[in-house]
Amino acid sequence: MSTDTATAAPAAQATAPDTGASTQEAAGLISDARSRIDDLDGRIIGLVQERMAVSAVIQRERMASGGRRVNLAREMEILAHYRNQLGKPGTALAMTLLELSRGQV
Numbered sequence: 651m652s653t654d655t656a657t658a659a660p661a662a663q664a665t666a667p668d669t670g671a672s673t674q675e676a677a678g679l680i681s682d683a684r685s686r687i688d689d690l691d692g693r694i695i696g697l698v699q700e701r702m703a704v705s706a707v708i709q710r711e712r713m714a715s716g717g718r719r720v721n722l723a724r725e726m727e728i729l730a731h732y733r734n735q736l737g738k739p740g741t742a743l744a745m746t747l748l749e750l751s752r753g754q755v
């Protein structure tokens with residue numbers, strides 16, 4: 651077994667997430683930005699879960715009153731909103747949100 655320092659990474663390198671950067675400065679910036687992204691993703695997931703809960707209330711109320719789970723006209727509005735704000739990938743995002751909120755149709 652080799653104890654060569656070239657192959658034995660220092661503890662800090664072994665535990666730090668791989669940023670792909672080749673300077674400490676860049677690695678620090680990337681790590682900070684990744685923390686912000688992790689925070690944003692946590693908030694986005696929380697908002698998606700909140701959206702799902704609100705959607706469930708609407709669907710339950712509509713079905714209890716004799717309506718259908720799905721309202722296609724409303725879904726068209728939502729798809730257009732996301733497409734207008736985010737471009738074509740926005741449509742796919744809205745479709746995913748709708749599937750999470752009301753299941754597959």
Ligand SMILES: O=C(O)C(=O)C[C@]1(C(=O)O)C=C[C@@H](O)C=C1
Nearest residue numbers: 705708709720721724725751752
């Ligand atoms: O707005 C409604 O009527 C809903 O039921 C909510 C919602 C949505 O999650 O946005 C879910 C299902 C419908 O097909 C349309 C929209």
